[in-house]
Amino acid sequence: MAHLVPHQSRTRPPTSYEKALAAELEAVFGRGQHDLDGLVAGLNAGGVRPPGGADWTPAALTAELARLGAGEPPAALRLDPGPRGRAASLHTIADVLDHGLRDQWYALCPSAAVPAGELVRLHRAGEDLLLWRDAAGEVHVQRDRCPHRNAPLSKGVHLGDRVACNYHGVQVDGTGTVVSVPGSPGCALEGRRAVRTFPAQERAGAVFAWITETDAAPAPLELPEQLADPGWEHFLCYVEWDAPYRYSLDNLMDPMHGAFLHRDSHTMASGKREAVFQVRDTATGFVFEKTDQRAVNFDWSEWIDAGYQAVRLDIPYPPSAGPGGPFAIIAMVTPTGRDTHAGFFWRCRRVEGWQRDVWRFLYRTVLEERHWAVLEQDREMLDGMPSDAYDREGLYQHDIALVRVRRLLRTRAEKYLSERTSTAAPAAAPARPVPAAVAR
Ligand code: FES
Numbered sequence: 001m002a003h004l005v006p007h008q009s010r011t012r013p014p015t016s017y018e019k020a021l022a023a024e025l026e027a028v029f030g031r032g033q034h035d036l037d038g039l040v041a042g043l044n045a046g047g048v049r050p051p052g053g054a055d056w057t058p059a060a061l062t063a064e065l066a067r068l069g070a071g072e073p074p075a076a077l078r079l080d081p082g083p084r085g086r087a088a089s090l091h092t093i094a095d096v097l098d099h100g101l102r103d104q105w106y107a108l109c110p111s112a113a114v115p116a117g118e119l120v121r122l123h124r125a126g127e128d129l130l131l132w133r134d135a136a137g138e139v140h141v142q143r144d145r146c147p148h149r150n151a152p153l154s155k156g157v158h159l160g161d162r163v164a165c166n167y168h169g170v171q172v173d174g175t176g177t178v179v180s181v182p183g184s185p186g187c188a189l190e191g192r193r194a195v196r197t198f199p200a201q202e203r204a205g206a207v208f209a210w211i212t213e214t215d216a217a218p219a220p221l222e223l224p225e226q227l228a229d230p231g232w233e234h235f236l237c238y239v240e241w242d243a244p245y246r247y248s249l250d251n252l253m254d255p256m257h258g259a260f261l262h263r264d265s266h267t268m269a270s271g272k273r274e275a276v277f278q279v280r281d282t283a284t285g286f287v288f289e290k291t292d293q294r295a296v297n298f299d300w301s302e303w304i305d306a307g308y309q310a311v312r313l314d315i316p317y318p319p320s321a322g323p324g325g326p327f328a329i330i331a332m333v334t335p336t337g338r339d340t341h342a343g344f345f346w347r348c349r350r351v352e353g354w355q356r357d358v359w360r361f362l363y364r365t366v367l368e369e370r371h372w373a374v375l376e377q378d379r380e381m382l383d384g385m386p387s388d389a390y391d392r393e394g395l396y397q398h399d400i401a402l403v404r405v406r407r408l409l410r411t412r413a414e415k416y417l418s419e420r421t422s423t424a425a426p427a428a429a430p431a432r433p434v435p436a437a438v439a440r
């Protein structure tokens with residue numbers, strides 16, 4: 001499917017003024033000049049001037065950076081909804097691993113992909129899903145099946161606080177309750193909570209849902225501080241790749257590829273090309289890190305399993321990216337089919353005030369494109385790997401973390417299947433009863 005949009009942080013190309021200013025900012029920063037007065041002096045030695053034409057002053061520069069770095073609506077993305085009508089049957093460990101574990105939060109799509117008044121269909125984590133917003137803007141995530149005869153509700157009509165199936169008009173609200181059966185008013189279907197409705201939340205510019213087959217309450221969705229703390233700034237980059245989601249998890253838990261695959265990039269050209277790694281346990285997972293290099297290249301990854309699964313990592317920025325620390329990535333992946341997935345890469349930096357504004361401006365004008373080039377190197381590798389890659393591997397010490405993650409996923413899949421088997425109905429099920437709605 002490979003739905004790929006390189007520029008997601010802006011809705012128009014940069015102007016020639018913006019490009020020239022970005023180039024001068026990068027040049028001054030690149031000389032190690034990271035304080036405001038030094039930046040003003042450096043810019044005044046160059047050719048770009050603020051809109052009024054006078055020299056830069058700290059006040060003029062911060063005002064201009066605030067204007068250029070201000071938020072704008074995220075670019076509208078047209079998502080690949082994934083296969084239709086192929087809800088996964090999860091009978092084996094391979095099924096569960098291929099389609100995604102149950103009972104955890106998944107990022108489904110960028111928030112902007114669910115416009116008000118629309119019905120959006122997405123195949124995610126083995127489920128055909130309907131996403132829509134009610135009149136208050138709250139997002140609902142439901143199984144895309146009409147409780148009457150399983151027609152796709154996403155082909156229906158948005159009625160503000162309800163969705164009407166197009167086939168025979170059955171209406172369902174945001175809790176999954178049938179509120180009206182126009183063809184047979186008062187029938188037993190009315191009032192029933194008949195559509196699986198997944199707990200949903202919007203955070204950090206994305207829609208999340210707790211994918212489950214039970215009615216148990218979800219774990220609280222407590223995202224890493226990079227996404228939850230207002231002292232951090234972030235941009236979301238969303239991709240759809242033609243590779244199993246587990247290849248992306250492997251890739252994220254493999255810091256060593258930074259010094260090879262990304263050796264010519266703007267961020268990962270430095271550092272050793274040999275390393276010995278160690279594993280360090282954390283409260284929510286573990287860190288996999290080089291023992292003899294830090295903050296030079298892609299030197300560590302953290303596996304987080306906290307009701308959602310994510311990988312956190314840092315990539316050092318060159319001085320030209322301005323003040324602030326490294327940029328941090330919070331990455332999540334969501335299966336969109338057996339061999340495809342969506343990737344969510346939040347690029348984060350702990351910056352505030354004018355430093356935040358200048359990073360936002362540089363990110364939109366020049367950095368996003370360079371980050372994208374790096375991500376494309378990953379995609380080329382993953383998309384090109386065969387579907388039987390796990391059957392013929394020659395792993396070594398650098399692969400300890402991905403082996404550990406695979407084992408964790410497998411253990412969770414085994415547990416899910418054994419719990420489901422122990423609570424399932426006996427194999428010789430009684431004859432299927434006549435549905436109540438028909439019997440009455
Ligand atoms: S299948 Fe939806 S109303 Fe009949």
Ligand SMILES: [Fe+2]
Pocket residue numbers: 251257258261262374378
């Ligand atoms: Fe990479």
